[in-house]
Amino acid sequence: MSEKSLVLEMQQIQMAVELIELGARLQVLETETELSRGRLIRLYKEVRGMSPPKGMLPFSTDWFITWLPNIHSSLFYNYYHRLSVDCDCDRMEAFVKAFRLYLEQVELDGAEPVLGLTRAWTLVRFFESELLELATCTSCRGQFVAHAHTPTQEFVCGICQPPSRAGKTRKRIAKANEDVRTASLGSPERRAAASRMS
DSSP, rough: OOOOHHHHHHHHHHHHHHHHHHHHOOHHHHHHHHHHHHHHHHHHHHSSSSOOOOOOOOOOSGGSSSHHHHHHHHHHHHHHHHHHHHHHHHHHEEEEHHHHHHHHHHHHHOOOOOHHHHHHHHHHHHTTTOOOOEOOOOTTOEEEETTTOOOTTTOOTTTTTHHHHHHHHHHHHHHHHHHHHHHHHHHHHHHHHHHHHO
């Protein structure tokens, strides 16, 4: 094996390991690397300590249009787009960096990631197949994931115009946070007793 092909193989292995660590499914690894299926399965077992999950990849564009997935997908895809267009990163470098930025931002916001790596990869593929595109919100001017070839002159994003259930979600999160605080501090009676004893 020549030195050049050895370097290329090492880069492929490094890419596969990074994708596995971020939650890639075997089908993603097979598409994005030139490593054999057997090699990828062995790598997956080494990195994750278990066999890769079986099953089909997500294939519907509709999931990315629903309220919360749309906000998360739009955040990720805007990172990806800026990295690949403005920073001239190659496709997979931009993808991995964008996904890491997305995870960091979600963690900073104290939220749970809605978009997994496989869905993020599928999203990029849908854009490449021209099934999805970015639409500009007429209210905030942000760019959001939308079905391709649909009228967007009056498009308003899910942040500017959240569905009625969004308020209930916020209330549930606030209630859950309050429950956690109460559990960690104890009941009001117990807190008052503790303050008297101190």
